[in-house]
Amino acid sequence: MxxxxxxxxxxxxxxxxxxxxxxxxxxxxxxxxxxxxxxxxxxxxxxxxxxxxxxxxxxxxxxxxxxxxxxxxxxxxxxxxxxxxxxxxxxxxxxxxxxxxxQNKYTQKSLLLEHNIPMAEFSKIETTEDIINIGKVYGYPFLLKSCTGGYDGKGNFVVHSESQVLDGFNALGGGKIPLMAEKFFPFIMEISVLA
Incomplete structure (x- = not known):
């Protein structure tokens, strides 16, 4: 010691x-x-x-x-x-x-996926067309997230229908920051690990 x-x-x-x-x-x-x-x-x-x-x-x-x-x-x-x-x-x-x-949710989730950690489906988003396509694949609602800078719910937008695609895109920077979409699951609990 x-x-x-x-x-x-x-x-x-x-x-x-x-x-x-x-x-x-x-x-x-x-x-x-x-x-x-x-x-x-x-x-x-x-x-x-x-x-x-x-x-x-x-x-x-x-x-x-x-x-x-x-x-x-x-x-x-x-x-x-x-x-x-x-x-x-x-x-x-x-x-x-x-x-x-x-610092980048997409990078973080990609690493977790490489190590077979179960999580909600997610996709990189670059255009509003990508968001519309995700709605067809994931169904509604789904989460639109900023890849960087978000915390405690900030940087997230729940897309309930195709009519909200542009609202979500604009609310999260309108293409100025990287975005991702995540399949929606009801929130049960959050777990943080300090080691």
Whole structure:
């Protein structure tokens, strides 16, 4: 136990960051967070708080200097700077490679499918014609999703009929961001795994 790294850097000081910090403190970690909000939920628990935007590369490098290991509480951050830091020898978990996968729902689901993980059928969408065709294949309703940037239901549109295709397409950026469709299943529960 003497050689264990004890300086943890966390990008994000929201509720998930706060829960990580509570456990890290029980294990004796010195914790530094990077969060733009001075009084974010985790601010009272940390040893140091770097107040900066999540995309501030200088601030992320400062966090890296102060930390043995870096992690993050959410995936909407720049993976490229973390990849640079990893290449420079910094320990980052989950890895920047994993981050890039989870930042794109289509890429993530494709990887899960390659490993035979059961899930709803899904398809890449590029045009409104693709959405109309998916309605014929999946039936209605089905989910139209942004591949990137969505969370907690944001970036989703339930398409109930062909008359809503254009509404859904426009609500999710009108072709400016990558989209996917997913066969609809009634929501029963959501499971998150922290390891």
């Amino acid at each position: 003497e050689n264990i790294e004890k300086k943890l850097g966390i990008i994000g000081g929201g509720q998930l960051g706060k829960m990580m910090i509570q456990e890290a403190k029980k294990m004796g970690f010195y914790v530094t967070i990077l969060d733009p909000t001075e009084k974010c939920p985790a601010h009272t628990l940390v040893d140091e708080h770097i107040i900066a935007n999540f995309d501030d590369e200088k601030a992320i490098r400062l966090l890296a200097e102060k930390s043995d290991v870096i992690t993050y509480e959410f995936e909407h951050i720049g993976a490229d700077i973390l990849e640079q830091l990893e290449n420079e020898g910094k320990k980052i978990y989950p890895t920047p490679k994993s981050l890039k996968i989870i």
